[in-house]
Amino acid sequence: MSGERAPALAQPLRAPSAGRAGAYLGLLVLGAVTGVAGALVQPAWFPGGLLLALAGEAALVLGAARVMGGRAGGVAVAAGWMAVVVLLTASRPEGDFLFAAGAGSYLFLLGGIGVAVICATLGAGRQPDGGPARLGK
Template sequence: MNPLHTLLGTQAQRLAEPLPPRRLRITWYVLVFVLGVLDALCGCFVQALWSPWGLLLALAGNVAVFYGGMRLTGTKLGLALGLVGWLLVMFVLLAPRPEGDFVLSAAVTSYAYLLGGLAIGLGVGLLPTRAPYAFGIPRQRD
């Protein structure tokens, strides 16, 4: 059996796992959003500071937040909230300031971090989750 297949699982394996209780899921959603914000903030500085290894470290942080959010919550909404938090910070940090300062420069590593993070978010979104459809929670039958 493929080790990657064992790690990521199949749709049938994810559906067999019980979903966390609703209150816990909501807590995880908030936590994943905050982790996405922190990941973007830290990743912007790490990728520029320790090039090229910093870029790989920052992208590994993206994988951890996005995949971890999806697995903790059992839904793709967990992934989406981490990605939204990450994107909000990225948009702010990409904008030049009136003083002429900027956080993300027009360097190859900055663009690689932006596009790589988006690709990772979209790629993780294609993996199986506990919910059988996009962002919803399957109905619990009594």
């Protein structure tokens, strides 16, 4: 038994390398930029702008999960998007606001959160090394 190596999923998690951590930080910023762009586009061309903003977010979350080889890439994008959108919903002391109290804004907020969760969950999880055979064999 001492010569066998434990399966990849049974090994403890390690901190990501510096390059991988930088990539996650970049994806977080890219998600924030997508949130700002979606907040500006969705009221301009309703309903096409809303669909464009949500489709852009979905593509970015799924693409990040695929590129990074796990759900963490999608979660980084979704976290950046959600943080910025929640910050943009707050009104400023001057009375300015970005989101009006309308159906489009609520669809963007709730739909965007739903899209982020669904797409981050659809991303491939951490897989063990080896062939596509069942793990028990």
